Amino acid sequence: MIEQSVTAARAQMPEYEGDTVWSEHEPLIDRIPRWVAMTGLFIAIVGIWYAVTALEIVSNIILPTPMETWSDIVFVGGNMVSGGYMLEALVTTTKTVLLAFGLAMAIGFSLGVLVGETKFGERAVMPYLVAIDTMPKVAFAPLFIAWLGFGIASKVALATFIATFPIVVSTAAGLYAASENERMLFKSIGASRMQTLVRLKLPTGLPYFFTGLKIAAVGVMAGAITGEFLGGGQGVGALIRVSASQLDTPRVFSLIIYLSFLGLALFLAVVWVQKTFVFWNKSDKPGGAA
Amino acid sequence: MTARTREPAEARPVYRIERLTKTYGGFTALHKVNLTLRKGEFGAVIGSSGCGKSTLLKIMAGLLPPSSGRVVLEDKPVLGPRRDIGMMFQQATLLPWKTTLGNVLLPIEMRDGKAAARAAEGRAEELLELVGIGRAKHVFPGELSGGMAQRAAICRMLISDPAVLLLDEPFSALDELTRDFMNMELQRICLEREATSFLVTHSIPEAVILADRIFIMEANPGRVAEIIEIDLPRPRNLDMINTAKFGEIVHHIREKLGKEAFGA
Ligand SMILES: Nc1ncnc2c1ncn2[C@@H]1O[C@H](COP(=O)(O)OP(=O)(O)O)[C@@H](O)[C@H]1O
Numbered sequence: 295m296i297e298q299s300v301t302a303a304r305a306q307m308p309e310y311e312g313d314t315v316w317s318e319h320e321p322l323i324d325r326i327p328r329w330v331a332m333t334g335l336f337i338a339i340v341g342i343w344y345a346v347t348a349l350e351i352v353s354n355i356i357l358p359t360p361m362e363t364w365s366d367i368v369f370v371g372g373n374m375v376s377g378g379y380m381l382e383a384l385v386t387t388t389k390t391v392l393l394a395f396g397l398a399m400a401i402g403f404s405l406g407v408l409v410g411e412t413k414f415g416e417r418a419v420m421p422y423l424v425a426i427d428t429m430p431k432v433a434f435a436p437l438f439i440a441w442l443g444f445g446i447a448s449k450v451a452l453a454t455f456i457a458t459f460p461i462v463v464s465t466a467a468g469l470y471a472a473s474e475n476e477r478m479l480f481k482s483i484g485a486s487r488m489q490t491l492v493r494l495k496l497p498t499g500l501p502y503f504f505t506g507l508k509i510a511a512v513g514v515m516a517g518a519i520t521g522e523f524l525g526g527g528q529g530v531g532a533l534i535r536v537s538a539s540q541l542d543t544p545r546v547f548s549l550i551i552y553l554s555f556l557g558l559a560l561f562l563a564v565v566w567v568q569k570t571f572v573f574w575n576k577s578d579k580p581g582g583a584a
Numbered sequence: 585m586t587a588r589t590r591e592p593a594e595a596r597p598v599y600r601i602e603r604l605t606k607t608y609g610g611f612t613a614l615h616k617v618n619l620t621l622r623k624g625e626f627g628a629v630i631g632s633s634g635c636g637k638s639t640l641l642k643i644m645a646g647l648l649p650p651s652s653g654r655v656v657l658e659d660k661p662v663l664g665p666r667r668d669i670g671m672m673f674q675q676a677t678l679l680p681w682k683t684t685l686g687n688v689l690l691p692i693e694m695r696d697g698k699a700a701a702r703a704a705e706g707r708a709e710e711l712l713e714l715v716g717i718g719r720a721k722h723v724f725p726g727e728l729s730g731g732m733a734q735r736a737a738i739c740r741m742l743i744s745d746p747a748v749l750l751l752d753e754p755f756s757a758l759d760e761l762t763r764d765f766m767n768m769e770l771q772r773i774c775l776e777r778e779a780t781s782f783l784v785t786h787s788i789p790e791a792v793i794l795a796d797r798i799f800i801m802e803a804n805p806g807r808v809a810e811i812i813e814i815d816l817p818r819p820r821n822l823d824m825i826n827t828a829k830f831g832e833i834v835h836h837i838r839e840k841l842g843k844e845a846f847g848a
């Protein structure tokens with residue numbers, strides 16, 4: 295009976311004929327696919343650059359046109375591929391960067407463990423590190439050149455010096471990252487201090503360590519190039535300085551482009567190693583360590 | 585399952601906590617706590633949060649030194665972490681870079697090395713089967729549910745074959761259905777192994793369904809205010825929660841706790 299009357303009432307109701315789809319839309323700018331957005335932005339920037347040079351708002355001596363720059367990029371690329379002097383410069387800078395990165399990793403990691411794991415490191419070493427870190431480290435460049443000469447060593451030293459600090463800080467921070475629960479667990483299963491360090495604190499701190507490495511990858515590039523600006527030698531930085539002094543701005547631009555490839559490659563290498571080693575995600579899932 | 589008749593009065597005390605005091609700076613967390621557990625007994629401690637339950641458990645486990653007093657297990661004073669003491673916390677705390685099996689084997693790996701851990705793999709797999717997650721042995725903890733993670737933590741506690749199980753609110757982060765089920769699992773494990781167990785909880789029904797004796801703790805300073813014997817038969821089941829006797833016991837404890845907390 296009740297059912298019947300409900301059916302009857304429903305039959306009398308008018309059908310709803312409005313929208314059946316949610317009317318919430320993402321704004322247009324957020325719906326552009328990534329590759330379209332990136333290409334569009336690139337074209338826009340080059341377009342503005344072209345306009346600025348074509349209208350001679352800025353003199354061509356100071357700012358080359360996009361076409362000039364492009365043809366110089368092609369020229370420099372050709373020189374490198376055919377094993378010319380610019381390849382030599384790039385190899386020198388790459389060597390400097392990799393050597394410095396390796397040294398910074400070794401020194402930074404060791405100091406980081408000293409600071410993060412021992413009271414002595416935390417109390418005595420850390421204050422000095424903080425003090426040195428606040429100094430403008432580039433200012434040490436002349437000193438390194440005076441000590442180590444105009445060869446690759448002085449550049450490696452400066453780049454290492456700059457890149458070490460972020461690794462120290464992130465390694466130490468990583469060692470503090472293990473939770474009280476995890477420490478208690480290791481204590482309760484009779485783990486030694488060394489075991490707790492190697493089996494708990496270091497793996498837990500890996501994501502922090504890699505964050506430090508990414509900052510260091512940027513720092514090591516800056517250090518190497520600055521060293522080459524100030525100390526001459528054979529690297530890309532020295533080439534850039536010479537080109538700039540000759541007002542060969544297209545060359546400066548194209549050398550910077552190739553340098554940024556080097557920096558990007560280093561950065562991506564770090565990202566790749568991180569993805570391989572830190573395969574777990576510190577998710578908020580209940581199973582993972584809290 | 586064989587219904588083991590427990591006669592706590594006749595069993596000898598294996599765990600003795602004597603005049604245990606713990607101060608943090610000027611704050612007294614525990615004041616002259618005395619309690620004993622008999623072999624195979626299931627003790628539960630209940631009390632408001634901050635009354636020193638976790639502190640008591642950590643000292644019993646040898647994870648924290650007492651300020652004064654002593655803890656004796658099997659006639660040997662507890663002066664640090666021991667292999668015959670198994671612990672479980674509110675968080676499963678599984679290492680996310682190890683599989684379930686690897687996590688269960690962690691205590692063996694730490695104490696006896698990798699080779700011993702490999703040798704114990706069969707036993708770890710049996711334990712995982714025992715708690716019903718044998719199929720998750722090669723899975724990483726990020727993919728486990730809260731209940732499954734705590735099951736793995738149970739296995740990790742049992743792998744060293746401890747004589748005593750110390751449990752600090754082990755299931756309180758789980759939903760109620762899972763928690764009831766896990767409590768029955770816990771009872772089964774304790775009965776099978778004849779393990780002496782000590783559970784910290786703030787759920788009265790949980791304490792009543794599991795424990796032979798309940799220690800009611802009072803805060804400021806933390807101390808054992810009352811001991812209640814629970815003489816419900818073993819093995820217990822969840823249906824007992826609906827019996828009049830169970831209700832009476834819960835009511836009695838709630839009144840006691842209310843008195844401690846509010847002086848009513
Ligand atoms: N490491 C510590 N330092 C200082 N005070 C502490 C420390 N650990 C616990 N306490 C204090 O001791 C009291 C008891 O803590 P706890 O044993 O964790 O209580 P419960 O487990 O019963 O909630 C609390 O008041 C807490 O603030």
Ligand SMILES: [Mg+2]
Nearest residue numbers: 637638639752
């Ligand atoms: Mg607690």
